Amino acid sequence: MRLQSCLIAGTGVLSSLCLLAGAESPPAVSSRAEVNSAEVYGLTRHPSHKGEVDAWVKQFIYYKNEKFQHFYVENQDKELINTYAVSLSNGAYVGFGTNIYGRGGKQLTEMRYRELRMDNWMKSVGKTDAKDLRKLFSMHVTNPAANTATQAALEAVGEEFSGPLETSDPFADVDYHKHEFEEGKTGWNELIRGNPIIGGIIKMCDVYEDLLGYVRVREVTTLTSRNNDGSVNLHYYTRLG
Numbered sequence: 001m002r003l004q005s006c007l008i009a010g011t012g013v014l015s016s017l018c019l020l021a022g023a024e025s026p027p028a029v030s031s032r033a034e035v036n037s038a039e040v041y042g043l044t045r046h047p048s049h050k051g052e053v054d055a056w057v058k059q060f061i062y063y064k065n066e067k068f069q070h071f072y073v074e075n076q077d078k079e080l081i082n083t084y085a086v087s088l089s090n091g092a093y094v095g096f097g098t099n100i101y102g103r104g105g106k107q108l109t110e111m112r113y114r115e116l117r118m119d120n121w122m123k124s125v126g127k128t129d130a131k132d133l134r135k136l137f138s139m140h141v142t143n144p145a146a147n148t149a150t151q152a153a154l155e156a157v158g159e160e161f162s163g164p165l166e167t168s169d170p171f172a173d174v175d176y177h178k179h180e181f182e183e184g185k186t187g188w189n190e191l192i193r194g195n196p197i198i199g200g201i202i203k204m205c206d207v208y209e210d211l212l213g214y215v216r217v218r219e220v221t222t223l224t225s226r227n228n229d230g231s232v233n234l235h236y237y238t239r240l241g
Contacts, residue, residue, distance in 0.1 A: 033207055035118045041111040042076045045123060053085055053094050055173045056223060057137050060237050061090040068094065071124055073116070079108050082116060088125040091134035093117065114204035118211065131213035138197050138236040146197045150222050150234055153181060153191035163224040166233050176223035176235070183218055191220060201238050215240040 038045055048070035058064045068085040075081055083096040098113055109116075121130050141147070151161035163177035181191050192198050198220055205216050221237040 033115075035115055035122065035208065035211065036111075037123070038073060038111065038116060038119050041109055043073050043081060043109060043111065043116075044075075045071055045073050045120070048072050048083070053137075054139065054235075056176055056235065057092070057094060057237075060135060060137075060221070060239075061087065061092055063087070063089050066090055068092075069124060071120065073120070075108055081109055082120070084117075084120055086121060086124045088127075088132060091132045092137065093121055093133060093135070094137040094139060096139050114200055114207060117204065118208055129211045129213070130208065131211070133212065134215070134240045136201060136236075136238040136240070138238070141197055141234040141236060143196055146195050147232070147234060149191055149193055149195035149198075150224075152193075153187040154179060154222070154224075156187040156190045161224060161232055162226050163232065164226070166225040166227050174225055176225050178221055178223050180219055180221045183216075191222075197236060198238065201240075205240065212240070 050067045050069055053068050066087050066089050068087045070085045071083070072080060073082040080099050082098050085094040085096070086092065095117070098116075099108065117136075118130055121133050122128065125132070141150075147161075154161050157179065159177070159179055164175050167174055179187075181187050192202065198217065202217050205212055209215075217238055218241040219239045221239075223235040223237070225233045227233065
């Protein structure tokens with residue numbers, strides 16, 4: 001199942017919402033904060049299955065035959081919040097989607113996405129920190145601000161926001177248009193400016209720097225393809241170091 005990535009533009013967070021009935025009030029997240037569990041916000045995490053991830057992810061991991069563990073997170077009303085997969089041996093977290101709003105614009109959780117991602121990783125791999133987390137994959141990014149930032153970054157390096165025709169098979173090896181953006185080089189500022197996906201990861205590295213081992217976002221690879229209607233599919237690979 002793939003969900004639309006619905007981060008609040010410019011914040012890199014899951015939205016704010018009145019807490020679900022019966023949930024314990026979450027403490028505020030401050031700089032250098034500890035990670036509150038999803039349960040504090042009335043969320044529960046469930047294993048989904050073990051299996052493959054999209055073929056392009058394997059370009060960036062060492063143990064290519066390693067099976068990923070898949071999970072989903074839902075609130076007390078059984079509304080789906082987040083789906084993801086992890087591989088501890090590869091230090092990899094694959095975010096398939098984050099669903100913030102339900103029908104009629106109802107907000108589903110108050111937990112920030114950076115905190116949810118940290119909790120997802122630590123609980124799923126059985127760690128008390130995230131010092132093994134080094135590769136983050138953002139699948140099927142549809143956030144308008146992220147798309148705009150990516151287009152500006154590609155234009156800055158003389159490339160188009162486009163790519164080869166997408167296939168309906170997620171496990172097919174698509175020859176995506178790829179570009180690697182490195183911190184401080186051409187296109188970097190355009191890529192991160194107003195981009196809630198990459199900006200959220202940068203903020204996560206700042207807020208949880210001790211738990212992550214004092215890493216930062218070193219490079220982001222954009223992968224794009226196009227659909228039959230001309231729309232563009234966007235994925236990110238983000239390397240911490």
